[in-house]
Amino acid sequence: MRITHARVIVCCPGRNLVTLKLETDQGLYGIGDATLNGREQAVVAYLEEHVVPALIGRDAHGIEDIWQFLYRGAYWRRGPVTMSAIGAVDMALWDLKAKAAGMPLYQxxxxxxxxxxxxxxxxxxxxxxxxxxxxxxxxxxxxxxxxxxxxxxxxxxxxxxxxxxxxxxxxxxxxxxxxxxxxxxxxxxxxxxxxxxxxxxxxxxxxxxxxxxxxxxxxxxxxxxxxxxxxxxxxxxxxxxxxxxxxxxxxxxxxxxxxxxxxxxxxxxxxxxxxxxxxxxxxxxxxxxxxxxxxxxxxxxxxxxxxxxxxxxxxxxxxxxxxxxxxxxxxxxxxxxxxxxxxxxxxxxxxxxxxxxxxxxxxxxxxAPGHGVDIDEDLAAKYPYKRASLPVNRLEDGTLWHW
Known part of the structure; x- marks a missing residue:
């Protein structure tokens, strides 16, 4: 089961959400969540520029190898942007594998x-x-x-x-x-x-x-x-x-x-x-x-x-x-x-x-086979991205503090 297409879907049905969709040559697809609150577009860029091109043609069943490729194979490891991108890929692959097996993910x-x-x-x-x-x-x-x-x-x-x-x-x-x-x-x-x-x-x-x-x-x-x-x-x-x-x-x-x-x-x-x-x-x-x-x-x-x-x-x-x-x-x-x-x-x-x-x-x-969540892409397209930021905190004297 080879990955043939991969794309990132960004929508804002009340707040910004980032979804990765992986499609295969067997007609199955899996989706993963790549949302990083207040830094959504950073993950989008990481996926589109560095991850998605490397996924095309790979065996979707090779979850562990793909995870190691994206984590161990990258010189710049860890961090919220990198790991959110990897998390979305991994979630979509598990969704695909469970769908191919015809069973819910927990099984x-x-x-x-x-x-x-x-x-x-x-x-x-x-x-x-x-x-x-x-x-x-x-x-x-x-x-x-x-x-x-x-x-x-x-x-x-x-x-x-x-x-x-x-x-x-x-x-x-x-x-x-x-x-x-x-x-x-x-x-x-x-x-x-x-x-x-x-x-x-x-x-x-x-x-x-x-x-x-x-x-x-x-x-x-x-x-x-x-x-x-x-x-x-x-x-x-x-x-x-x-x-x-x-x-x-x-x-x-x-x-x-x-x-x-x-x-x-x-x-x-x-x-x-x-x-x-x-x-x-x-x-x-x-x-x-x-x-x-x-x-x-x-x-x-x-x-x-x-x-x-x-x-x-x-x-x-x-x-x-x-x-x-x-x-x-x-x-x-x-x-x-x-x-x-x-x-x-x-x-x-x-x-x-x-x-x-x-x-x-x-x-x-x-x-339902997989993780049981789908995305309506036509409906998602009606809710375009809107930049939003998390607050910052200051003490009463003006010192920047932890938010």
Whole structure:
């Protein structure tokens, strides 16, 4: 089964999404997600100039050889652009192989380890009461796990909070980067009150998650983890910038709150020390940004040895293609923890018809051959690319900070 055509499809049905489509001489095609939020065109150029020409004529069944060719064969390795491009190719090849075999992707990976995949939703609010109403809405929809974020008094903007009640949180919505202001002391003094309010209203059975978004130093993160212990969070996510993997050892020494990290990771080398030192509990690397199914399953296999579970990044800055593939991976991987989920817009759902289904706080991937997600190219063409940028963060004195 030879690859005869490969092209990159960019569309913006509410936000920019990048899709790679591989076609073969047997009439089958596979698709992969290459979306890198705020840097979409960089991946497009990498694919079109350096990857697509090298794929034509290759055996689509040679997934591992193609992965090694694109990774080991390149002098400039790793990084989000390179690994997102490789991830899209790998995802499309697994889609093709499963279609050729006439089976859903999870079967090709080894079969299901569970009947359904638990997901968590996002509840945000400008204040605690607003966030609680969003949590209630998610609970009514059947969610068993909810991430909570709310506005901080004295701060004009707060990560994870939608501009208006009931809207999706979409950070990449400006032509040029917006500038937000951050104050660590105000955040640390206030956010435990949010956890307390959620527990008072919803009890102890709801899984409660929170994302710090890399804003703290290690000792500040340790303080937050300790303050959060009475509310037994499912996890505390991205509490410090993760370039310094050693930082998580200090946090671990001070708190039993479970730690999650990895949505910005691109390879096993970004998390190897974290996993081997058992400094984290959940690894959040995505199939798109971490080199596809072939590479992420290596990460998952290493993590399993150290009691670390998966908790893949999964908001709407990844397309339904990545979500579909992730749900098959989640169904198979033995050390599954949870899957992030933000509903896509109606326009996006129409562009990407899919087999996966949500019910009672869980997803099932469906039994269509492949990963079960397709693309309507005619409809996609009606939503042209629009440049969008993620914000940047500054402290109140003007110092540039982590966003």
């Amino acid at each position: 090709l990976l080894g079969g299901k380890s569970r009947d359904r995949v638990m997901v968590y939703g996002h509840a945000t609010g400008h204040d605690i009461d607003g966030c609680l109403e969003e949590v209630a809405r998610h609970v009514e929809q059947g969610y068993r796990a909810v991430r909570v974020q709310c506005g901080i008094p004295g701060m004009a903007t707060t990560y994870g909070v939608a501009k208006r009640a009931g809207e999706r949180y979409e950070p990449a919505d400006a032509d040029l980067p917006a500038e937000h202001v951050w104050d660590t002391a105000k955040y640390l003094n206030f956010v435990p009150k949010l956890f307390e309010a959620v527990r008072e209203r919803f009890g102890d059975e709801l899984h409660l998650l929170h994302d710090v978004h890399h804003r703290l130093t290690p000792i500040e993160a340790a303080r937050l983890g300790k303050l959060a212990e009475p509310y037994h969070l499912f996890w505390l996510e991205d509490c410090v910038p993760a370039e310094n993997q050693e930082a998580f050892r200090l946090i671990r020494q001070h708190t039993t709150t479970p730690l999650a990290v990895g949505e910005v990771f691109n390879s096993i080398h970004d998390c190897r020390e974290l996993i081997e030192s058992q400094s984290i509990d959940y690894i959040r690397a995505t199939l798109t940004h971490a080199g596809g199914i072939s590479h992420v399953r290596r990460i998952a296999a290493l993590a399993e040895l150290y009691h670390v579970r998966t908790g893949f990044h999964g908001p709407t800055d990844l397309s339904p293609v990545c979500l579909g593939a992730a749900l098959h991976f989640d169904s198979w991987v033995p050390n599954f923890g949870i899957q992030e989920y933000m509903p896509h817009s109606e326009e996006t759902e129409a562009v990407f018809p899919h087999a996966y289904r949500f019910a009672d706080g869980h997803f099932t991937p469906g039994d």
